[in-house]
């Protein structure tokens with residue numbers, strides 16, 4: 525899989541170079557006339573990262589290319605990481621207009637830490653022309669959840685479908701604030717008007733649960749009664765089957781608390797049969813807690 529991604533990256537880089545030759549006589553990092561150095565400035569922010577292997581909490585940084593010259597150019601940044609760190613992008617290619625003031629163009633790159641990665645510092649190296657920026661990534665152990673902690677936080681989340689730039693991981697990012705919905709801190713399914721939909725959280729090792737809290741989307745002006753999930757079941761994975769521990773119909777609450785007898789499980793899911801808006805299933809956060 526990684527080979528395929530790398531090959532695609534190389535292809536993208538090759539295509540960009542071809543485009544550069546067709547559009548302008550400048551190289552992929554244009555040089556000031558006779559100066560022999562690039563007008564394109566490479567930067568990365570933040571300059572260092574800490575990360576852990578929680579699958580739904582990828583750490584990210586921004587790669588920025590800025591054209592400080594007087595001619596528009598295409599430019600590339602290539603990215604590489606020390607094994608086993610995985611990056612969402614191997615290459616960032618962009619058109620850079622010549623503007624005053626300069627107009628930086630950025631790409632967000634996710635840094636993923638595979639399970640079993642030893643604690644330590646791993647370098648991510650970004651190169652553009654002769655410029656090179658190294659972003660050290662310090663990998664830390666996953667913190668032990670404290671008493672009363674939301675055990676779903678950062679764990680693997682999957683869904684029947686996801687709409688646009690929303691992700692299932694947005695529902696386990698620890699943010700249940702409706703004000704942040706537009707920043708994708710929630711799950712919105714992709715099949716308008718089609719049900720059921722589902723959102724699930726999986727743990728690599730079984731956990732003991734006694735409570736699940738489901739936060740659906742609503743605002744003061746358009747509450748959950750208008751755009752939240754309406755009919756749904758909260759289910760626990762048990763003995764190879766989904767055991768329903770809470771069943772709700774005509775829901776109008778934005779936060780639904782489901783308590784049940786303690787159960788050891790490796791997954792929980794919300795199965796949605798209808799939404800109040802009739803189109804999409806929207807969940808801001810799915811939380812799971814140990815028995816009290």
Ligand SMILES: [Ca+2]
Pocket residue numbers: 694695696697698699700709710808809
């Ligand atoms: Ca969220």
